[in-house]
Amino acid sequence: MDFTQTKDGPFLVLQVSGRMDTITAPEFEAQCAACLDAGEKRLVVDLSGLDYISSAGLRSILSAAKKLKAQSGDIAFCALSGIVAEVFAVSGFNKLLPVFATRQEALARA
Amino acid sequence: MRRYWTRGLAFRLSALVLTATGIVLVGIVLATYFLAREALLHNVESNARNQAQSLVFRIEAVLAPIPRVAQGVAYELESGSLSDEDIRLRQRRVLADNEAIYGMAVAFEPYARHPEELYYAPYIFRSPLGPKASNLGGTDYRYHGMDWYQIPRELDKIVWSEPYYDEGGGNSLMTTCSVPFHRMEDGQRRVLGVVTADVSLEWLKRLVAGISVLDTGYAYLITRNGTYVTHPAPGVAYHESIFSRAEEKGDLDLRRLGQDMVRGGSKFVPTTSLHTGKPGFLVYAPLPSVGWSLGVFYPRDELLTDVNRLALVSAALGGGGFLALAVLVAFIARGITRPLRRLTTAARAVAGGNLEAPLPQQHGRDEVAELAASFGHMQSSLRDYIRDLTSATASRERMESELRIAHDIQMGILPKIFPPFPDRTEIDLFASLSPAREVGGDFYDFFPCGENQFCFLVGDVSGKGVPAAFYMAVAKTLIKAVAESSRAAAQRSSDSKRDGDPDAQARGMAARRGADPGRILTRASNDLAQDNESCMFVTIFCAVLDMRTGEVRYASAGHNPPVLVRASGAPEYIPTRQEPVAGAMEGVEYTTDTLTLAPGDLMLLYTDGVTEAMNPALELYGEARLLNRAAALAAADTKDLCARLSEDVHAFADGAEQSDDITLLALRFRGPGANAG
Numbered sequence: 001m002d003f004t005q006t007k008d009g010p011f012l013v014l015q016v017s018g019r020m021d022t023i024t025a026p027e028f029e030a031q032c033a034a035c036l037d038a039g040e041k042r043l044v045v046d047l048s049g050l051d052y053i054s055s056a057g058l059r060s061i062l063s064a065a066k067k068l069k070a071q072s073g074d075i076a077f078c079a080l081s082g083i084v085a086e087v088f089a090v091s092g093f094n095k096l097l098p099v100f101a102t103r104q105e106a107l108a109r110a
Numbered sequence: 111m112r113r114y115w116t117r118g119l120a121f122r123l124s125a126l127v128l129t130a131t132g133i134v135l136v137g138i139v140l141a142t143y144f145l146a147r148e149a150l151l152h153n154v155e156s157n158a159r160n161q162a163q164s165l166v167f168r169i170e171a172v173l174a175p176i177p178r179v180a181q182g183v184a185y186e187l188e189s190g191s192l193s194d195e196d197i198r199l200r201q202r203r204v205l206a207d208n209e210a211i212y213g214m215a216v217a218f219e220p221y222a223r224h225p226e227e228l229y230y231a232p233y234i235f236r237s238p239l240g241p242k243a244s245n246l247g248g249t250d251y252r253y254h255g256m257d258w259y260q261i262p263r264e265l266d267k268i269v270w271s272e273p274y275y276d277e278g279g280g281n282s283l284m285t286t287c288s289v290p291f292h293r294m295e296d297g298q299r300r301v302l303g304v305v306t307a308d309v310s311l312e313w314l315k316r317l318v319a320g321i322s323v324l325d326t327g328y329a330y331l332i333t334r335n336g337t338y339v340t341h342p343a344p345g346v347a348y349h350e351s352i353f354s355r356a357e358e359k360g361d362l363d364l365r366r367l368g369q370d371m372v373r374g375g376s377k378f379v380p381t382t383s384l385h386t387g388k389p390g391f392l393v394y395a396p397l398p399s400v401g402w403s404l405g406v407f408y409p410r411d412e413l414l415t416d417v418n419r420l421a422l423v424s425a426a427l428g429g430g431g432f433l434a435l436a437v438l439v440a441f442i443a444r445g446i447t448r449p450l451r452r453l454t455t456a457a458r459a460v461a462g463g464n465l466e467a468p469l470p471q472q473h474g475r476d477e478v479a480e481l482a483a484s485f486g487h488m489q490s491s492l493r494d495y496i497r498d499l500t501s502a503t504a505s506r507e508r509m510e511s512e513l514r515i516a517h518d519i520q521m522g523i524l525p526k527i528f529p530p531f532p533d534r535t536e537i538d539l540f541a542s543l544s545p546a547r548e549v550g551g552d553f554y555d556f557f558p559c560g561e562n563q564f565c566f567l568v569g570d571v572s573g574k575g576v577p578a579a580f581y582m583a584v585a586k587t588l589i590k591a592v593a594e595s596s597r598a599a600a601q602r603s604s605d606s607k608r609d610g611d612p613d614a615q616a617r618g619m620a621a622r623r624g625a626d627p628g629r630i631l632t633r634a635s636n637d638l639a640q641d642n643e644s645c646m647f648v649t650i651f652c653a654v655l656d657m658r659t660g661e662v663r664y665a666s667a668g669h670n671p672p673v674l675v676r677a678s679g680a681p682e683y684i685p686t687r688q689e690p691v692a693g694a695m696e697g698v699e700y701t702t703d704t705l706t707l708a709p710g711d712l713m714l715l716y717t718d719g720v721t722e723a724m725n726p727a728l729e730l731y732g733e734a735r736l737l738n739r740a741a742a743l744a745a746a747d748t749k750d751l752c753a754r755l756s757e758d759v760h761a762f763a764d765g766a767e768q769s770d771d772i773t774l775l776a777l778r779f780r781g782p783g784a785n786a787g
Contacts, residue, residue: 055572055573056572056573058572058647058691059572059573059644059645059646059647060645062645062647062694062695063645066645066695089688090668090670090688091649091668091690091691092667092668092688092689092690092691093690093691093694094688095688095689095690095698096690096691096694096695096698
C-alpha cells in the first residue's frame with residue numbers, strides 16, 4: 001500500500017492506495033500510529049485509491065480508530081468507491097465511523 | 111571417445127599423463143635415432159677412409175720394398191762389377207731376405223751379357239724343395255717380346271705387370287715388378303736388361319678377401335687397367351675388369367668409379383653394390399707403389415645396424431620405462447583419487463540417511479581436504495536442519511492434533527440433533543457447517559426461548575482459524591446466555607407485576623412475546639466490544655419465531671440478508687438495515703424488524719462462505735445463484751436442501767481451495783401444530 005500525507009488546516013489528510021488485506025493491513029495501523037506520535041490527532045483518510053479491503057483491513061481501521069479515540073483524537077473516511085464502499089455498507093462500518101462522500105465534506109466538519 | 115568421459119578421474123589422469131609421456135618418449139627415441147644415424151653416417155666416411163688407408167699401408171708395406179730391392183740389383187748390375195756367379199749369389203740373397211719375392215730374374219738385352227748368347231736371363235725361384243736356379247730364354251720363351259721385359263724396356267721405368275697365373279709357380283696369381291738397368295754407350299744411357307721380381311699375390315688375395323667388412327661388405331683390388339686382382343664373387347678376379355662388369359650391367363656409375371680409381375683417386379661415395387645389389391658406401395684409395403686401387407664397400411643397412419640396435423634398445427627401454435610409468439601413474443592417480451572415493455562412499459552413506467556417518471580423515475590442506483571439510487559442514491548443517499525440522503514437525507503434529515481436538519470441541523458446541531424437537535411439528539429445521547480449516551469463525555444456534563418461541567441464528571466471526579474459533583465460542587455462548595437471561599428477566603417482571611400497570615402490561619406482553627433479537631444483539635455487542643483489544647467483530651443474523659402465529663422477529667448485525675422462499679411466490683432476499691457488525695464498538699443499538707411466515711414458507715440463513723465461494727476462474731457463487739438454487743430446491747425437506755445446496759457450492763468451487771467456512775441453516779414453518787395454544 002502507498003500512503004501520502006497532506007496537512008490541511010487542523011486535519012492531516014492520509015491518502016491510501018492499493019489493497020488492504022491480511023498482509024498489508026498492519027501498514028495502515030503503523031501509519032496512523034506514526035501520525036499520532038507526530039502529534040496529529042485529527043485524521044482524514046482518503047480511500048479513493050483503495051481497490052480492495054478484507055475483514056483484516058476492517059479490523060485495522062477499527063483498531064486505528066479506537067487508538068485515536070483513546071487519545072482524544074478522531075478519524076474520518078472519505079471517497080470510498082467500488083467494493084470498498086460496498087464492504088463498508090454491508091458491515092455497517094458506515095454507521096460506526098464517520099464516512100463522507102468527498103474529501104471536502106470530510107474537511108468541512110468542525 | 112564417450113567412454114573416456116565416463117571413466118573415473120584416476121583413469122583420465124593416468125590416460126592423459128601416459129599419453130603425454132608416451133608422445134615425449136616416442137619423440138625422444140625417434141630424434142635420438144635420427145641424430146645417431148646422422149652422426150654415424152658422418153663418421154662412416156672418416157672411419158672408412160681410415161680402414162681403407164690402413165689396408166693400403168699393409169699392402170704397401172709388402173709391395174713397396176720390392177721395386178727397391180730390384181732397383182738395388184739393377185744398380186749393382188749397372189756398376190758392372192757382377193760376375194755370372196755373383197748374379198746368382200745376389201739372387202739367392204734376395205730370395206733369402208725377401209719372403210714376399212717368389213722369384214727373381216735378371217734378363218739381358220740380346221747378346222748383351224755374352225756376345226754369343228741371344229738370351230741370357232738367370233732366374234731363381236722358390237720351389238717346394240728350396241730355392242732353385244734356372245735360366246729363362248729360348249726359342250720357346252722369347253722373353254724379349256714379353257710384356258714383363260718389353261714394356262719396362264720401352265718405357266725405361268719401373269713397371270708392375272698385370273696379374274697372371276703362373277703355371278710354373280704352382281698356378282698361383284703373380285705379378286712381376288720389372289726394373290730396367292742401363293749401361294752407358296756412346297755417351298747415352300741405354301737399357302741393358304731388366305731385373306724382375308715376381309711376387310705371389312696369394313697372400314694379397316687372402317688378405318683382401320679376408321677383410322671382413324661388417325656382414326656383407328667386402329673389399330676388392332683393381333689394377334691400373336681396371337682388372338680385378340681380387341673380388342668377392344668367384345671367378346671374377348683376373349678374368350673381369352671393373353669396366354667389363356660395368357659394361358655388362360650397363361652401370362654408368364660403376365664405369366665412372368672405375369675410371370677414377372684407375373686414375374688414382376681416393377674418395378668416399380654412396381653407391382649400390384653390383385655384387386650384392388645393396389645400397390651402401392664405397393671408399394677407394396690407390397696403392398701408390400703398384401699403381402693399383404683398393405675399394406671397400408660398406409652396405410648401408412649394416413652400417414646402421416648399430417644405430418638401429420641402439421634405437422631398438424632405447425625403444426625397448428622407453429617401452430619398459432613407459433610400462434613402469436603406467437603402473438606408477440596408475441598407483442599415484444588412484445592414490446590421489448582415493449580420498450575422493452572415500453569421500454564419495456561417506457557421502458553415499460550420508461545421503462542414505464546416516465547423518466552420523468564419519469567422514470574420512472583428511473591429511474593436508476589440498477582441494478580434496480577442503481571438499482571434505484565443506485562436506486562435513488554440510489553434514490552438520492543437515493543434522494541441525496533435520497533436528498530442527500523434526501522438532502518443528504513434532505510440534506506441528508502436536509498442534510495439528512490439538513487442532514483436531516479443538517475442531518471436535520468446536521463442532522461439539524453446535525447443536526447437531528435434527529429435528530431438535532421431534533414433538534414440535536411446527537418447524538422443519540436443518541443446519542450444516544463445513545469449516546475451511548480445522549477450526550473456524552462461523553456458527554449457528556437454535557434453542558427455544560419461551561413456550562412457543564424458537565430462536566435461531568447464524569454468525570460469522572471476522573478472520574479465520576484459532577483466533578476466530580475463540581471468538582466464535584465466546585460469541586455463541588454469550589448470545590444464548592443473553593437471550594435466555596433477557597427472557598428470564600422479562601418472565602420474572604411479567605410474573606410479579608401483571609395487573610394494572612400499563613408498563614407492566616407492556617412488559618408482560620413483551621415477556622409473553624419472549625426474547626427480542628434487537629435487544630439480544632445490542633447486549634451481546636456491548637459485551638463483546640468490552641476489552642476487545644484485538645478489534646475482532648462478528649456478523650450475526652438473529653431471529654425469533656412464534657410457532658403459533660408464524661411471526662418472525664429478526665435483527666441483523668452486518669450479516670448477509672437471508673433468503674425467503676414463500677410456498678407460493680418467488681424467492682427473495684429479506685432486506686436488512688445494514689446495522690454495524692457486533693462487538694466492534696460499544697453503544698451500538700440494533701433494531702428488530704418483523705415478518706410473518708405462512709405455512710410452507712422457508713427461511714434460509716447462510717454466511718458469506720456460500721456467496722463468496724470462488725472457482726478456479728475466480729468467479730463468485732453470488733447472491734443470484736444462491737437465490738435460484740434455493741428456489742429450485744425449495745420443495746425438498748430442509749436436510750435435503752442443505753445437503754444439495756452444500757454440494758452445489760462445492761461443485762461450483764470445482765476443486766479450488768475453500769477459503770471460508772460454509773454455513774447453512776434452513777427453517778420451514780409448517781404451521782401451528784397440535785400444541786397451539
